[in-house]
Amino acid sequence: MPSASSATTNLIPSVIAKHRDALLDDWVREQLGASSRSGSIKESDLRRQCAEFLKLLREASDGGDPSNLDGDRWQSLKEMLGNISRTRGAQGFTPTETATFVFSLKKPLFTRLLRELGGNAEAVAEETWKATEILDALGLYTTEVFQKARDSLIARQQEEMLELSTPVVKVWDGILALPMIGTLDSTRTQVVMETLLQSIVETGSQIAIIDITGVPTVDTLIAQHLLKTVSAAKLMGADCIISGIRPQIAQTIVHLGIDLGSVTTRATLADALKEGLRRLGTELRALPGREA
Amino acid sequence: MEHIPILRMGAFLLVTIQVDMHDQLAMTLQDDLTERIRKTGARGVLIDISSVDVVDSFIGRMLAGIATMSRLLNAETVVVGMQPAVAITLVELGLPLQGICTALDVERGMDKLRAAIARA
Numbered sequence: 001m002p003s004a005s006s007a008t009t010n011l012i013p014s015v016i017a018k019h020r021d022a023l024l025d026d027w028v029r030e031q032l033g034a035s036s037r038s039g040s041i042k043e044s045d046l047r048r049q050c051a052e053f054l055k056l057l058r059e060a061s062d063g064g065d066p067s068n069l070d071g072d073r074w075q076s077l078k079e080m081l082g083n084i085s086r087t088r089g090a091q092g093f094t095p096t097e098t099a100t101f102v103f104s105l106k107k108p109l110f111t112r113l114l115r116e117l118g119g120n121a122e123a124v125a126e127e128t129w130k131a132t133e134i135l136d137a138l139g140l141y142t143t144e145v146f147q148k149a150r151d152s153l154i155a156r157q158q159e160e161m162l163e164l165s166t167p168v169v170k171v172w173d174g175i176l177a178l179p180m181i182g183t184l185d186s187t188r189t190q191v192v193m194e195t196l197l198q199s200i201v202e203t204g205s206q207i208a209i210i211d212i213t214g215v216p217t218v219d220t221l222i223a224q225h226l227l228k229t230v231s232a233a234k235l236m237g238a239d240c241i242i243s244g245i246r247p248q249i250a251q252t253i254v255h256l257g258i259d260l261g262s263v264t265t266r267a268t269l270a271d272a273l274k275e276g277l278r279r280l281g282t283e284l285r286a287l288p289g290r291e292a
Numbered sequence: 293m294e295h296i297p298i299l300r301m302g303a304f305l306l307v308t309i310q311v312d313m314h315d316q317l318a319m320t321l322q323d324d325l326t327e328r329i330r331k332t333g334a335r336g337v338l339i340d341i342s343s344v345d346v347v348d349s350f351i352g353r354m355l356a357g358i359a360t361m362s363r364l365l366n367a368e369t370v371v372v373g374m375q376p377a378v379a380i381t382l383v384e385l386g387l388p389l390q391g392i393c394t395a396l397d398v399e400r401g402m403d404k405l406r407a408a409i410a411r412a
Contacts, residue, residue: 197376204396231388232379237372237395 013062026108085145102139168199181214189225207276213244223258243272304336318354336405342373352387368408372401
């Protein structure tokens with residue numbers, strides 16, 4: 001197949017070479033007309049990008065196998081498209097608008113191909129097909145890059161959320177509180193465990209309160225994670241108190257047969273704090289004469 | 293042969309592990325420590341592992357073993373200063389060292405030992 005495609009006249013490079021300026025003009029006009037967002041990109045920038053694309057496309061398609069865009073030959077063109085896709089994505093372009101950058105080349109290019117080949121209908125069809133193949137693949141590639149950029153953005157935000165959602169608060173000298181919010185999965189519990197243990201070392205706190213008021217459900221896996229955290233804290237010499245167990249969760253825990261017997265539990269954070277203070281040998285009392 | 297120093301402080305024995313524990317060293321420590329408890333009649337053993345950042349199941353078992361042996365010889369054991377990574381590893385290994393007494397640092401460990409002896 002490669003010998004056949006290179007043997008038959010691949011007209012794209014020669015057409016681009018021959019009609020470069022006219023192609024560029026038509027293409028830029030096409031995009032400025034089609035895209036409502038083109039206002040956010042300067043015409044000079046667009047022209048520069050288009051010119052570079054045409055140059056790279058000519059180099060890449062010259063003798064290249066149009067059916068295989070994975071080759072080294074296409075690398076620089078794909079890199080350039082990737083950059084365009086990423087910057088446009090960041091500017092708020094939709095994937096369609098970004099892909100249109102490539103697809104809008106079709107009309108000017110096909111017009112030139114038709115003119116070049118004159119009445120030879122068969123050759124026109126074949127060249128058009130080849131060009132379509134290449135441009136479609138490149139257009140889809142921009143969408144793919146767009147998608148990947150989005151995915152990495154989501155992954156980064158998830159990571160940030162993970163850190164934001166596990167604050168360790170010092171509520172008293174020697175008492176740390178960890179209010180947990182949202183569902184717990186193993187990655188999150190791992191982060192929670194590490195942050196808590198690290199804070200215990202840093203502050204030298206003897207009591208750690210894990211408050212699960214903001215946790216919607218507790219299943220066996222989550223309970224096991226909690227128990228592991230408690231055991232690890234115990235190994236380091238700190239006591240853990242689990243607080244904020246809502247009535248439904250207490251019922252679920254019993255129905256599931258989870259044994260939290262070895263862990264100190266309290267209904268509310270206030271009770272847990274009171275228990276923590278008691279263990280530290282501290283007591284809160286109203287000032288004389290100021291009892292409510 | 294390599295030994296981990298065992299210091300005597302009144303009725304207590306103080307062991308600070310500052311090197312990577314390998315199995316032979318752990319066995320030697322077990323021998324030395326039980327021997328010293330018998331000889332000195334110590335009432336408490338404090339093991340500081342704050343500079344240890346790698347443990348395996350053998351070392352974990354050895355720590356639990358030392359605690360049980362000391363109790364047989366009428367001495368309480370407190371393990372102090374365990375690093376978070378070490379604690380997580382032990383828990384993941386399924387060795388939560390039930391029954392072993394722990395403290396955050398040497399000072400609190402000493403307090404715990406004194407309290408335990410006062411109770412006895």
